[in-house]
Amino acid sequence: xxxEITPSQTVGPYFHICLEWGDAGKYVAPAGxxxxxxxxxxxxxGTGDPIPDAMIETWQAxxxxxxxxxxxxxxAVSWQDFTGFGRCSTDEDGFYEIFTIKPGTFLDRDGVMEAxxxxxxxxxxxxxxxxxxxxxxxxxxxxxxxxxxxxxxxxERRGTLIAVSTEDGYRHDIHTQGPSETVFFDx
Amino acid sequence: MADLVLPSGYAGHSDDPxxxxxxxxxxxxxxxxRPLIAIPHGLSEITGPVFGEDRLGDVDNDLTKQxxxxxxxxxxxxxxxxxxxxGKPIPDTLIEIWQANAAGRYLHKGDQHPAPxxxxxxxxxxxxxxxxxRYEFISVKPGAYPWGNHxxxxxxxxIHFSLYGRAFPQRLVTQMYFPGDPLFxxxxxxxxxxxxxxxxxxxxxxxxxxxxxxxxxxxxxxxxLRGHGMTPFEEExx
Ligand SMILES: [Fe+3]
Numbered sequence: 001x002x003x004e005i006t007p008s009q010t011v012g013p014y015f016h017i018c019l020e021w022g023d024a025g026k027y028v029a030p031a032g033x034x035x036x037x038x039x040x041x042x043x044x045x046g047t048g049d050p051i052p053d054a055m056i057e058t059w060q061a062x063x064x065x066x067x068x069x070x071x072x073x074x075x076a077v078s079w080q081d082f083t084g085f086g087r088c089s090t091d092e093d094g095f096y097e098i099f100t101i102k103p104g105t106f107l108d109r110d111g112v113m114e115a116x117x118x119x120x121x122x123x124x125x126x127x128x129x130x131x132x133x134x135x136x137x138x139x140x141x142x143x144x145x146x147x148x149x150x151x152x153x154x155x156e157r158r159g160t161l162i163a164v165s166t167e168d169g170y171r172h173d174i175h176t177q178g179p180s181e182t183v184f185f186d187x
Numbered sequence: 188m189a190d191l192v193l194p195s196g197y198a199g200h201s202d203d204p205x206x207x208x209x210x211x212x213x214x215x216x217x218x219x220x221r222p223l224i225a226i227p228h229g230l231s232e233i234t235g236p237v238f239g240e241d242r243l244g245d246v247d248n249d250l251t252k253q254x255x256x257x258x259x260x261x262x263x264x265x266x267x268x269x270x271x272x273x274g275k276p277i278p279d280t281l282i283e284i285w286q287a288n289a290a291g292r293y294l295h296k297g298d299q300h301p302a303p304x305x306x307x308x309x310x311x312x313x314x315x316x317x318x319x320x321r322y323e324f325i326s327v328k329p330g331a332y333p334w335g336n337h338x339x340x341x342x343x344x345x346i347h348f349s350l351y352g353r354a355f356p357q358r359l360v361t362q363m364y365f366p367g368d369p370l371f372x373x374x375x376x377x378x379x380x381x382x383x384x385x386x387x388x389x390x391x392x393x394x395x396x397x398x399x400x401x402x403x404x405x406x407x408x409x410x411x412l413r414g415h416g417m418t419p420f421e422e423e424x425x
Binding site for chain 2: 002003004005006007008009010011012013014015016017018019045046047049051053057059060061067068069070071072073074083084085106107108109111114117119121123124125126127128129130131132148149152153176177181182183184185186187
């Protein structure tokens with residue numbers, strides 16, 4: 001008989017003891033890497049108040065659209081000191097920041113091109129399981145228009161998944177609830 | 188160009204608690220109200236971060252040896268295996284844990300419980316599973332602690348666990364409980380998992396055979412992450 005899956009529970013308010021990795025979490029690629037930018041924003045609740053005890057995690061392809069992972073059928077590729085993984089806990093204002101590079105596009109199942117995106121998990125006190133979302137980029141309009149995952153999202157909500165260009169990178173807020181509720185995925 | 192042949196996606200997580208669980212009050216303003224949108228598992232889902240020894244740093248699997256003296260409390264061994272839902276062990280995968288000390292107090296600025304901190308206990312541990320998916324921690328049994336959810340609310344004794352598995356859908360943060368805790372029936376977080384048998388999967392088993400005479404009580408807890416299988420989406424499109 002197959003074992004049954006262990007259920008999820010909340011991270012609670014004290015996850016920082018273990019899961020706060022500081023700069024090792026915030027930097028997906030080292031400072032000084034070509035093309036490194038700052039992605040920042042706020043995580044907000046249903047009344048628009050900041051969530052001060054949340055954590056965001058990101059997972060992404062490298063600049064060439066490759067993954068350093070044995071299950072990538074094109075072969076695992078490790079690119080410079082790039083980890084592909086980012087993590088930041090929010091401060092008292094619900095603010096987070098991650099330093100990363102733009103992931104490349106890649107051909108996925110059925111030869112469909114996926115636009116540049118980060119896979120995102122959101123954890124917090126009050127969330128009994130993580131929320132899964134994606135972050136796309138507002139300067140990739142053509143590939144966003146052809147992206148198979150964005151295509152599954154009603155047009156009027158797609159904007160909640162698209163980060164806005166700033167002077168030093170991109171800004172992206174996540175609303176876990178409310179009129180501007182971010183699109184979350186069942187993966 | 189030939190289409191890529193990708194491994195199948197990851198199936199199942201139906202025993203997770205509903206995000207809308209109002210008995211746990213902090214869920215009320217934080218859970219999404221619109222339905223989640225199902226997506227197929229492509230390259231960015233069948234992959235995920237893989238951590239090695241470099242992530243362990245100075246922290247290891249013995250929480251009683253991180254300071255000059257030994258922490259107070261009931262010494263315990265927590266061990267088990269990390270498996271996928273197909274029963275396959277997941278080797279070399281990072282497990283991170285955090286917990287209150289024996290008095291029920293976290294080493295965290297937000298914890299206002301008037302119970303003593305222990306100068307010999309930080310309450311965090313890290314380890315990698317071995318080639319057969321096995322892990323082991325040595326620690327002290329965490330105390331129960333009060334919280335503000337409702338009048339006279341207390342959390343059952345628990346250890347927080349964070350796991351990555353080998354792919355994005357396998358990511359799991361959960362809590363391990365101890366058998367026979369009298370606080371189970373009053374705890375909205377434990378009871379947010381609706382199915383009784385699924386709740387039981389969060390409870391470790393006391394193991395006399397691994398208990399070390401005159402030294403430490405042993406608890407066994409296997410953690411099961413999602414396994415390969417067709418997602419409902421893949422079934423739907425054939
Ligand atoms: Fe806790």
